[in-house]
Amino acid sequence: MAILLAATVFVATSQRLKSVPRQSVSVEMQVALPLFVQVFMAMGDRHLAANLASIRALVVATDKMQPDEFKILAKVQEDVSWLNPGHEDNYYIAFAVLAQYGELDAAQRILARASRMRFFDYQPTFFYGFNQWYYKRDPVGAAAWMREAAEKLPDPDQRLTMQNMAARWMDTAQDTELAIRVVEALAKEARRRDFRVYLETRVVRLRQLHQLRTAAVTYRERFGRPLSNLQELVDSGILPALPQDPFGFGFGFDPQGEIVLRTSSPRS
Known part of the structure; x- marks a missing residue:
């Protein structure tokens, strides 16, 4: 009482x-x-x-x-x-x-x-993943939580949106080899063929990024200075040609001089 x-x-x-x-x-x-x-x-x-x-x-x-x-x-x-x-x-x-x-x-x-x-609510799982990405700068851990959150969503289109977000976050991972493995796993899990092809294309971009970063390390070791532009990798003979981004956005440098994937076309 x-x-x-x-x-x-x-x-x-x-x-x-x-x-x-x-x-x-x-x-x-x-x-x-x-x-x-x-x-x-x-x-x-x-x-x-x-x-x-x-x-x-x-x-x-x-x-x-x-x-x-x-x-x-x-x-x-x-x-x-x-x-x-x-x-x-x-x-x-x-x-x-x-x-x-x-x-x-x-x-x-x-x-x-x-x-x-x-277990029925995607939001706390999504929020945890977002914090891992935004505050902790841990895209790999964030992507794992996002994949878990996606499984809690009943709508297939919403699940695709969240899985796509997990894949996009992997673009910012420092360990490109690990990022490649994560997105490859996402592609294998994809039920829709068009989404699987899309994720496989993202894997291609990540492989190109890994190739460029590896070549940049070779350039620094060979010439004792960092790259000033990507074309130097071709001019020095380290690469036969620059990779062509299948999304058409290309590659650039972040403020720390790290080669990154562009998310939009460069301004002319």
Whole structure:
């Protein structure tokens, strides 16, 4: 009876909180309570404890928070994730807030737990993969999570879109040989022939990129200086000709002088 009453109070309170202005940071994020205290205060109901802690994260204003307060917010949200790994609001906040304010590792732990618990929901898996690509600069790991997220989508076209995103992220991998193997695996898994051919074409581009990067290393070793343009690989006799990108975008240099795949045609 007591738990039912507490749940009723919680529902009524959460509805009212929607119209209440967010409190100042100093009030809401001064301390993270130990887990056993949170469960005790929720009369032993860990899901209720998770909901109450989630409300703390929802109502706090983040625009004036300090780094130490974001650490407390991350601890509160990790507690929610431990109490109820599938809590939807919690993983949304982890992705939208924690990753942007220096608490990426906490966000990833929350998203990984949500991904395992919410086997029917592609979003926490997608968010984890996005963070790996955008913040961690790990396209290989990101692509693996994107492939997993794609399998959770019921619509075939949506799955193709996500698999294509995984393949495109591999263009930025430093280890081109590994990137080639990953996209080759994607091509073998592709059910549609046209998509398989598309992925195989991306493999061709990655092989061309690997050829150019290997030739650039040879050029540096032979002449003691880096390339200034790709044509030097032909003029020096290292390559008989420059590879022709099947997508027509070609190859260029990033700000660090690394040869990369272009994603659009160069301006004339």
